[in-house]
Amino acid sequence: MYTLGEFVAGKACSDNKRENACYFESTAETKPVSDGDNTIELKITIPERLFIAKEYPIGHEKDPFEKNKFESEIQGRIARKTYPRQGWASLCGPAAFFYCLQKDRPDIYEQSARELWKYGKTKIGRLDIKPGDGCRHPK
Numbered sequence: 001m002y003t004l005g006e007f008v009a010g011k012a013c014s015d016n017k018r019e020n021a022c023y024f025e026s027t028a029e030t031k032p033v034s035d036g037d038n039t040i041e042l043k044i045t046i047p048e049r050l051f052i053a054k055e056y057p058i059g060h061e062k063d064p065f066e067k068n069k070f071e072s073e074i075q076g077r078i079a080r081k082t083y084p085r086q087g088w089a090s091l092c093g094p095a096a097f098f099y100c101l102q103k104d105r106p107d108i109y110e111q112s113a114r115e116l117w118k119y120g121k122t123k124i125g126r127l128d129i130k131p132g133d134g135c136r137h138p139k
Helices: 004-008 067-078 092-104 106-119
Strands: 122-124 127-129
Touching: 067 106, 092 106, 106 122
Parallel strands: none
Antiparallel strands: 122 127
C-alpha cells in the first residue's frame, strides 16, 4: 500500500512490487442540486469493458468475457481444475507463457489475468502485455 504523500510525490510505483496505482480522472463538474443546503450531484462513470466479442456482445448468454464467467474460470485455473484453451487462435506463444505462469506462479497468473480483464494490459516484471484490438474484440 502507498501513503497519500507517496501518491502526491509520484512515488506510487515500484519495480519491486506487483501492485500499481490506478485511478480515473473526470473533467465533469459537480453542480448544486439545491441552493439551500450542501447537497450536490455527482456523476460517477465506469470505464468501458475492454474485451468484447463481436459475435457474442455484452449481455449475450454466450459472452465469453462476462465477469461471472471470468471469475469462475480464474478460480478453476487457480485450483488447477482447468487450463486455458487457445483452440484455433494463433496465440501459441502467449498461451504457452500463461500456461507456465499458471503452473509455476498462480498468484501472478491470477493478478495478471484480472489486470488484463479490467485494464486491458498488465506488467510482469519488465514485460508489458497489452493485447491488440483483434484479441480484445474477436470475431
